[in-house]
Amino acid sequence: MTRIQPTQLRDASEIAHFDAEADVIVVGLGCAGSSLLIEACDAGADVLLLERASGGGGTSANSGGLIYLGGGTPVQKAAGFEDDPEEMFKFLVAASSPGADEEKIRLFCEDSVEHFHWFEGQGVPFKRSFHPEPSMEAITDDCLVYSGGEDAWPYDRIARPAPRGHKPQVAGKAGPFFMRKLLEAVERRSARFQWDTLVETLVVQSDGRVVGVVARVAGETRCYRARCGVVLAAGGFSLDEAMVQRHVPQLALCSNKNATEGDDGRGIRMGQGAGGDVVRMDQGEVALPGTIPHRLSRGIYVNARGQRFINEDTYYGHVGIEALFVQEGRVHLLLDEATFERGLVRMEPAFVGETVEEVEREAGFPAGALQATVEFYNRDAGHGEDSQFHKRAECVVPLVTPPFALIDCTPESFIYACMTLGGLRTGVNGEVLTPDGTEIPGLYAVGRTAALFCGRGYAGSGISLADGTYFGRRAGRALAGMRS
Amino acid sequence: MTRIQPTQLRDASEIAHFDAEADVIVVGLGCAGSSLLIEACDAGADVLLLERASGGGGTSANSGGLIYLGGGTPVQKAAGFEDDPEEMFKFLVAASSPGADEEKIRLFCEDSVEHFHWFEGQGVPFKRSFHPEPSMEAITDDCLVYSGGEDAWPYDRIARPAPRGHKPQVAGKAGPFFMRKLLEAVERRSARFQWDTLVETLVVQSDGRVVGVVARVAGETRCYRARCGVVLAAGGFSLDEAMVQRHVPQLALCSNKNATEGDDGRGIRMGQGAGGDVVRMDQGEVALPGTIPHRLSRGIYVNARGQRFINEDTYYGHVGIEALFVQEGRVHLLLDEATFERGLVRMEPAFVGETVEEVEREAGFPAGALQATVEFYNRDAGHGEDSQFHKRAECVVPLVTPPFALIDCTPESFIYACMTLGGLRTGVNGEVLTPDGTEIPGLYAVGRTAALFCGRGYAGSGISLADGTYFGRRAGRALAGMRS
Numbered sequence: 001m002t003r004i005q006p007t008q009l010r011d012a013s014e015i016a017h018f019d020a021e022a023d024v025i026v027v028g029l030g031c032a033g034s035s036l037l038i039e040a041c042d043a044g045a046d047v048l049l050l051e052r053a054s055g056g057g058g059t060s061a062n063s064g065g066l067i068y069l070g071g072g073t074p075v076q077k078a079a080g081f082e083d084d085p086e087e088m089f090k091f092l093v094a095a096s097s098p099g100a101d102e103e104k105i106r107l108f109c110e111d112s113v114e115h116f117h118w119f120e121g122q123g124v125p126f127k128r129s130f131h132p133e134p135s136m137e138a139i140t141d142d143c144l145v146y147s148g149g150e151d152a153w154p155y156d157r158i159a160r161p162a163p164r165g166h167k168p169q170v171a172g173k174a175g176p177f178f179m180r181k182l183l184e185a186v187e188r189r190s191a192r193f194q195w196d197t198l199v200e201t202l203v204v205q206s207d208g209r210v211v212g213v214v215a216r217v218a219g220e221t222r223c224y225r226a227r228c229g230v231v232l233a234a235g236g237f238s239l240d241e242a243m244v245q246r247h248v249p250q251l252a253l254c255s256n257k258n259a260t261e262g263d264d265g266r267g268i269r270m271g272q273g274a275g276g277d278v279v280r281m282d283q284g285e286v287a288l289p290g291t292i293p294h295r296l297s298r299g300i301y302v303n304a305r306g307q308r309f310i311n312e313d314t315y316y317g318h319v320g321i322e323a324l325f326v327q328e329g330r331v332h333l334l335l336d337e338a339t340f341e342r343g344l345v346r347m348e349p350a351f352v353g354e355t356v357e358e359v360e361r362e363a364g365f366p367a368g369a370l371q372a373t374v375e376f377y378n379r380d381a382g383h384g385e386d387s388q389f390h391k392r393a394e395c396v397v398p399l400v401t402p403p404f405a406l407i408d409c410t411p412e413s414f415i416y417a418c419m420t421l422g423g424l425r426t427g428v429n430g431e432v433l434t435p436d437g438t439e440i441p442g443l444y445a446v447g448r449t450a451a452l453f454c455g456r457g458y459a460g461s462g463i464s465l466a467d468g469t470y471f472g473r474r475a476g477r478a479l480a481g482m483r484s
Numbered sequence: 485m486t487r488i489q490p491t492q493l494r495d496a497s498e499i500a501h502f503d504a505e506a507d508v509i510v511v512g513l514g515c516a517g518s519s520l521l522i523e524a525c526d527a528g529a530d531v532l533l534l535e536r537a538s539g540g541g542g543t544s545a546n547s548g549g550l551i552y553l554g555g556g557t558p559v560q561k562a563a564g565f566e567d568d569p570e571e572m573f574k575f576l577v578a579a580s581s582p583g584a585d586e587e588k589i590r591l592f593c594e595d596s597v598e599h600f601h602w603f604e605g606q607g608v609p610f611k612r613s614f615h616p617e618p619s620m621e622a623i624t625d626d627c628l629v630y631s632g633g634e635d636a637w638p639y640d641r642i643a644r645p646a647p648r649g650h651k652p653q654v655a656g657k658a659g660p661f662f663m664r665k666l667l668e669a670v671e672r673r674s675a676r677f678q679w680d681t682l683v684e685t686l687v688v689q690s691d692g693r694v695v696g697v698v699a700r701v702a703g704e705t706r707c708y709r710a711r712c713g714v715v716l717a718a719g720g721f722s723l724d725e726a727m728v729q730r731h732v733p734q735l736a737l738c739s740n741k742n743a744t745e746g747d748d749g750r751g752i753r754m755g756q757g758a759g760g761d762v763v764r765m766d767q768g769e770v771a772l773p774g775t776i777p778h779r780l781s782r783g784i785y786v787n788a789r790g791q792r793f794i795n796e797d798t799y800y801g802h803v804g805i806e807a808l809f810v811q812e813g814r815v816h817l818l819l820d821e822a823t824f825e826r827g828l829v830r831m832e833p834a835f836v837g838e839t840v841e842e843v844e845r846e847a848g849f850p851a852g853a854l855q856a857t858v859e860f861y862n863r864d865a866g867h868g869e870d871s872q873f874h875k876r877a878e879c880v881v882p883l884v885t886p887p888f889a890l891i892d893c894t895p896e897s898f899i900y901a902c903m904t905l906g907g908l909r910t911g912v913n914g915e916v917l918t919p920d921g922t923e924i925p926g927l928y929a930v931g932r933t934a935a936l937f938c939g940r941g942y943a944g945s946g947i948s949l950a951d952g953t954y955f956g957r958r959a960g961r962a963l964a965g966m967r968s
Binding site: 005006007008011097098099206242243245246247249250252265268269272273275277278279280281282305306307326366367368369372375376379380387388389425434435436437438456 | 489490491492495581582583690726727729730731733734736749752753756757759761762763764765766789790791810850851852853856859860863864871872873909918919920921922940
């Protein structure tokens with residue numbers, strides 16, 4: 001059987017028989033598809049869910065489970081943090097520029113508290129607690145973390161810092177628990193679910209309206225008709241090597257892909273086949289956990305020339321993007337005896353020496369370059385400041401205690417966990433847009449099949465689950481509202 | 485009259501009458517359309533040229549006129565430079581990575597000498613001479629220049645350096661002369677030319693084949709049929725503000741756009757409407773002429789932290805891309821009395837001081853940061869070397885003679901000349917490809933309507949005219965070969 005390519009659209013007039021019909025067809029049951037399905041069903045729509053795997057979850061179920069929420073959530077209030085939609089907006093715009101999508105960010109921030117309550121209403125619990133270790137979720141069942149460098153330079157000067165990473169209440173990795181709860185909420189709806197169903201392409205009328213999909217089920221071709229619309233909630237393209245090479249080749253170097261089999265770009269390509277524009281295909285999330293635990297931020301990252309390039313105390317996702325895309329992965333972390341931590345996996349030093357000069361020479365830096373960097377940094381640190389990168393005072397200590405160690409943070413040696421962020425261009429309700437900005441009737445995209453809603457870079461951990469769920473819900477309501 | 489959007493395709497079955505018909509319809513008469521037309525006509529094809537302006541030339545006629553050619557051209561040989569396709573290939577791959585298109589680069593390099601002779605055959609003359617001032621074309625009628633930093637680090641370690649920027653033989657700016665010669669060659673062909681004709685969208689059959697175009701001529705809608713194919717040679721998207729904001733927002737900061745009215749992205753959007761993929765939409769050419777004349781490379785560029793970030797002696801296009809995309813335009817050039825040049829337009833210092841410390845303070849750098857950079861640089865320079873960025877020895881002199889001057893090279897104050905480089909994804913003969921990699925029958929794209937052939941960044945001045953003409957010719961031959 002010849003595989004149908006995602007862009008080989010099927011003409012509706014050629015399809016004599018549809019195997020099933022629904023108001024809304026959802027392709028993929030990760031966090032975006034789930035949220036959409038819940039809202040569409042609650043608004044009275046008849047939903048048919050098609051999922052290539054044998055059950056729901058997708059890449060969301062494999063995530064850390066942080067959700068980016070703010071504006072004054074009950075958890076923020078209980079933990080004593082002041083936040084409001086305006087400060088959240090200012091942070092997200094700054095962290096997503098240039099090219100931030102202010103319209104979507106505005107909606108997202110204004111509705112964030114309501115979105116928090118919606119999660120709790122679906123059975124996703126959040127402990128009213130703060131976890132002081134930033135960047136990633138707690139291993140305990142504690143909730144709130146700084147997950148985007150909100151309290152680090154330059155964002156601490158742009159918006160009042162508040163932690164916004166919300167971890168559902170469970171010890172350990174929260175993604176599986178979060179998706180289990182969300183899928184339990186999904187199961188309480190009366191949608192129809194069809195597993196092991198690979199959607200191959202879209203069915204389009206002569207006027208361009210998307211009216212259904214063609215899928216493969218147990219080796220057979222099936223056609224499904226959608227009265228209101230088809231939603232592509234089928235993941236990103238992290239696992240399609242050709243697309244990665246074409247659009248964001250740097251990710252090919254990364255050791256870990258935050259992806260499951262759905263992330264093969266088929267959803268994006270189907271949307272393109274129907275005329276959808278793609279944006280920010282060059283962008284990726286890249287987590288470089290070199291400063292986990294956060295005490296390691298007292299070290300300094302240096303590039304191939306021995307120069308610092310970032311405040312080490314910021315979100316490890318900002319570090320990862322800078323390290324991979326700008327410094328081409330040629331990055332080391334310098335620690336001294338006082339800041340080094342023994343027994344951490346993957347933190348074995350590549351070079352150790354009694355002096356900075358010794359590790360500089362061993363690692364092959366230009367003679368004197370690393371020494372000059374450390375000398376300048378230590379002089380600053382003597383005054384408790386970091387005049388170049390404005391690292392917070394508690395992370396600024398002179399690196400003076402031998403031996404000195406260089407951790408090799410190149411992609412060949414260290415963890416780089418990545419995910420694609422580019423995808424279909426969409427309106428505020430998930431409507432797929434053409435390059436001219438017009439809507440493609442009947443076609444929607446949410447989650448990583450759409451481009452990250454806020455803009456360039458990756459504002460903070462939890463932003464992708466928040467994107468999928470919030471804009472998934474919006475699309476669900478919009479679609480349900482289109483029933484005649 | 486309502487404007488038709490480029491992605492609003494017309495169905496061939498709805499068109500009762502075509503106003504004209506040809507083997508090949510070419511949309512746009514810049515260097516790519518001209519080269520294509522010449523080759524298609526010479527191979528016997530009947531060509532209809534549609535141009536929105538009142539004559540040919542496009543952005544090519546507004547360019548400096550450099551053409552990137554090598555592999556051992558007669559000019560290279562006469563000037564005493566050894567070159568071959570393999571060294572040219574190594575350079576272009578390195579300068580276009582990650583994600584370099586090795587297949588297209590290989591063809592381009594192997595055919596480059598032949599392409600040079602073809603230009604001369606069309607009446608474009610090249611003086612057998614070398615101009616020692618690199619980066620941009622001579623103001624004399626001299627020909628050959630280093631136009632991509634081939635003799636600068638790191639490329640000088642990767643491939644044997646050879647100058648490959650070829651300027652047609654005319655004093656001053658060569659773009660107008662070059663296009664005049666090419667258009668004279670075009671006029672010697674028997675193609676039909678229709679000016680003031682804005683192609684609005686493509687005509688597509690139900691099987692997806694592109695069979696014509698819809699155009700607006702003097703307020704009227706006209707339809708033209710193509711028997712073999714339609715070629716989009718309609719420029720890039722530098723002048724479409726929405727597309728620039730969406731795909732490469734950094735270019736919005738640039739003072740100068742290398743663009744004419746055709747560069748509104750309509751060609752790209754038409755191709756997308758027909759199912760074409762787009763690649764490298766985030767890429768731009770950015771020329772930052774802060775080291776023109778090249779003696780100014782003895783100064784040092786510093787970023788907002790007072791750090792150097794590039795070897796100042798390299799191609800000013802590499803500097804511009806690094807300055808704009810990586811350093812966010814926060815760039816100054818530091819010179820001392822011995823390296824400063826008086827009387828240059830736009831080179832008025834923003835800050836002058838008797839010591840580095842003084843200009844550092846005035847310009848608001850972190851205290852000591854610029855001094856540390858200069859101290860390290862001067863120590864190296866004392867030994868005639870640049871251990872961090874490997875600037876060539878003749879450009880490395882200690883900056884020690886007061887007064888010191890900082891030139892403000894931010895986009896707000898300095899020349900940044902830019903152009904978009906992303907566009908439709910094409911095969912080696914200009915075939916527009918879908919996201920699945922399949923060809924769209926009857927649709928071709930060349931010049932800046934297609935993505936720059938070689939990969940990321942901008943390898944060197946002259947690469948865009950070379951791209952348009954070489955791949956234009958390939959498409960012309962391929963299309964002519966399809967006549968039944």
